[in-house]
Amino acid sequence: MTNLVSKEWVLERLNSDPRQLVIADVRFSPSEADYGFNAYQLEHVPGAVFIDLKKDLMDPPSEHGGRSPLPHPEELARRLGKLGIDGNTSVVVYDDDLRPEGARLWWILKYLGHGSAYILDGGFASWKAAGYPLTSGESEVKPRSFQTNVQQDWLADVNEVRVKLGAAGVTLLDSRDLKQFRGETAPLDPVAGHIPGAVHAFWKDGMNEDGTLKGAEWQRERFAGISPEDEVIVYCGSGVSACPNVLALQEAGYRKVKLYAGSWSDWISYKDNPVATGNE
Numbered sequence: 720m721t722n723l724v725s726k727e728w729v730l731e732r733l734n735s736d737p738r739q740l741v742i743a744d745v746r747f748s749p750s751e752a753d754y755g756f757n758a759y760q761l762e763h764v765p766g767a768v769f770i771d772l773k774k775d776l777m778d779p780p781s782e783h784g785g786r787s788p789l790p791h792p793e794e795l796a797r798r799l800g801k802l803g804i805d806g807n808t809s810v811v812v813y814d815d816d817l818r819p820e821g822a823r824l825w826w827i828l829k830y831l832g833h834g835s836a837y838i839l840d841g842g843f844a845s846w847k848a849a850g851y852p853l854t855s856g857e858s859e860v861k862p863r864s865f866q867t868n869v870q871q872d873w874l875a876d877v878n879e880v881r882v883k884l885g886a887a888g889v890t891l892l893d894s895r896d897l898k899q900f901r902g903e904t905a906p907l908d909p910v911a912g913h914i915p916g917a918v919h920a921f922w923k924d925g926m927n928e929d930g931t932l933k934g935a936e937w938q939r940e941r942f943a944g945i946s947p948e949d950e951v952i953v954y955c956g957s958g959v960s961a962c963p964n965v966l967a968l969q970e971a972g973y974r975k976v977k978l979y980a981g982s983w984s985d986w987i988s989y990k991d992n993p994v995a996t997g998n999e
Contacts, residue, residue, distance in 0.1 A: 722825065722969055723840040723932060729811055730851055733765060741803055741810045742767040745776075746843065747820040755820075762853045764813065764846055768802050768860055772820045772959075775802065776827060783877070783988045785981035786907065786957035792831055796865040799831075805863035806833055813839035813846070816930020819922065819955075822962035826978055832868025838966065841931045875952045875977040877985055881992070883952065884916055890945045891917035894955040894964045895983070902996030907956055910987040914954065915995040918944065922960050925967040932963075938971035947973055954979040954986075 732740050744767040748754035752773075759769040770776065775798050778788040790798070804810055810828055814821040821838055828836035839846065847853065883889045893913050898904045900919045905911035913919075925933055925941060933941075945951060951973055955961035958980040968976045979985075986992050 722837060722966055724811060724837040725840055726846045726849055726851060729764070729839060729846075732809070733852075737766055739808050740766075741808050743770050743802075743804070743810060743812045743824060744768065744843070745770050745772060745812060745814045745820045745824050747772040747814065747818075760856060762847070762855055763858075764843070765852050765854045766858055767813075768804075768858055770802060770824060772823065775799075776823055783981070783985055785983075785985035785988070787959055787984075789827075789874075789958065789980040792867050792869050795827060795831060796867045799828075800863050800865040801860075803860040803863055804828075805865045806868075807863075809835040809837065811837050811839050813842045816842040816844045817926060817932055817963065818842070818930075819960040819962055822966050823959050826873070826962045826965055830870055830873040830978075831865070832870055841929060844930055872975070873977060875979045877979075877981060877989060877992075879977075880914065880952060880954075880979055880986070883950075884914070884993075888946075888949055890949045890951045892945070892951055892953045892961075892964060892968075893917040893919050893983075894922040894953060894961040896921050896923075899956070901998060902994075908984050908987060910994060912994040912996040913983070914986055915993050917954075917995075919998075920964060922955070922963040922967075925963060932967065932970065935970050935972065938967045942968065942971055942973070945973070948975075949973075950975040950977065952977045952979050954982040956982055957984045958982040 746755040778790045812821045812824045900913045902912035953961045
């Protein structure tokens with residue numbers, strides 16, 4: 720089944736058997752710390768639980784691991800379990816439209832081995848625009864026990880990236896904007912540039928203007944320079960905005976796709992790691 724579901728699909732299940740569905744609201748703004756929770760309290764999809772990108776889906780930064788360190792799988796399982804998520808119910812994730820925050824939670828669920836994790840295509844904006852039901856306040860959460868089945872082939876670390884630099888059958892995909900890739904700017908990191916040999920595909924280029932994901936055929940054309948047989952290691956600045964590209968690659972039929980969770984901010988924390996600039 721696809722990784723994306725429509726608002727109609729979600730509404731049907733809310734009306735038929737809401738107990739078999741967990742809806743996760745991951746709205747977030749990098750410039751306003753309380754934006755997501757305030758927006759959630761004001762209005763959200765009925766039954767949705769709020770998940771805080773910073774508090775629930777990453778650890779505090781340290782010397783290595785990047786700006787948005789991925790917590791240990793068992794710690795992620797503990798946090799998600801407290802929020803009412805386990806492996807026995809379908810989980811539908813949404814943010815404002817289809818943004819990195821929701822894709823980050825979707826990726827985490829897939830990495831932990833959840834078999835029924837989906838993204839609401841078009842997000843909250845599409846749901847609200849359709850006039851679908853909304854509620855306010857906080858949903859009651861029943862804690863659950865999340866048992867992990869970690870999928871290591873969804874994750875790459877700095878050692879794996881080092882070993883595979885320039886290797887045949889491996890593509891490094893940089894998801895940041897072109898100026899960051901070229902090394903012309905580094906708004907959040909002390910070093911500008913990209914990992915040598917990486918190709919560029921800005922994550923926003925995979926989206927329609929209404930916040931939905933462009934279709935599979937369009938994504939295949941977008942990634943036409945990458946063989947479907949390649950292993951693709953996707954990165955960005957800190958492992959969040961790369962996640963929509965992981966989703967897009969999966970939708971396009973690529974099956975050997977990994978997220979370099981620490982991404983560029985982790986890569987440059989090791990002073991011996993090489994750095995490239997320009998288009999190559």
